[in-house]
Amino acid sequence: MNKLGFIFVLLAFFLAGFFISKKNGQKINGDIEIDEILRATNSASFKITVASYIFDDLEFFINDKSVKKIRVEPSDFITELSGLKLGKNEVYILAKDSKTGSKMKSEEEYITYETTKPKLIISSPKDKETVYGDTVEIKGKTDPDSFVLINDQPVDYYKDGNFGTELKLDYGENKIKIFSQDLAGNHIRKTLTIIYMYTTLL
Structure with a gap:
């Protein structure tokens, strides 16, 4: 094998390793992110922008309570959630790849629900x-x-x-x-x- 062929083989192995998900709590080469979320709202319902790569089964949580489950094509999208309590709320997503069973949790984000007028x-x-x-x-x-x-x-x-x-x-x-x-x-x-x-x- 010449030098150029050897480089192509190494590149193929690298790309394969990047796109293949691993199970049992090991690192997963996909991602799930809450891209955009309001810092505060006066409504118990709100919209968030989500970026999902590889994962297609998503479960949304507010204050550790499941509030929504959806199946999507891995992409960026906007979805609406409801169920906020007055005060500060924690929001995160549990994501799963339906083909491999790989799972990942997004970083927690926080939104404040307030209905009182400012003085x-x-x-x-x-x-x-x-x-x-x-x-x-x-x-x-x-x-x-x-x-x-x-x-x-x-x-x-x-x-x-x-x-x-x-x-x-x-x-x-x-x-x-x-x-x-x-x-x-x-x-x-x-x-x-x-x-x-x-x-x-x-």
Whole structure:
């Protein structure tokens, strides 16, 4: 056998070893992954993106409870699961190759189920307050990891939930819309009325 033929033989053995699954708890040359999952949701049902290579029998678990069994062609796909409990939930997949009996467990992923609206406290200004300048600073606090919009525009906020921004006012009555939403999609809205009046010089 010449050198080139020997290299082809080695390559053939390598490829065969890569694609053949092994049983009895040994390493399996397939893979099962949860590619995409929400960090948080306000629904007991949610969708995940799965990548399955070689394995075609899949069983999905939430908090160690089986919630779904499906047979698929090995591929990337999206499926919906339900059965979350309030708070943090563990999700994983047990996968099996129906031809060889090889099995594999995916890495655990975590999703938080939350249905409570975030708090939204406006510290200044007060509702229906009259001001005598053409700008006003809005300050408040919401839940950590929530984002805030004021008049539909994002504002600076900190990890502890404090936020603030300065707004330009029109003369007379100004309606200021404040919106906060957490990672799960729960949201709250408030509207402030601020009255801008000119300073009267005596």
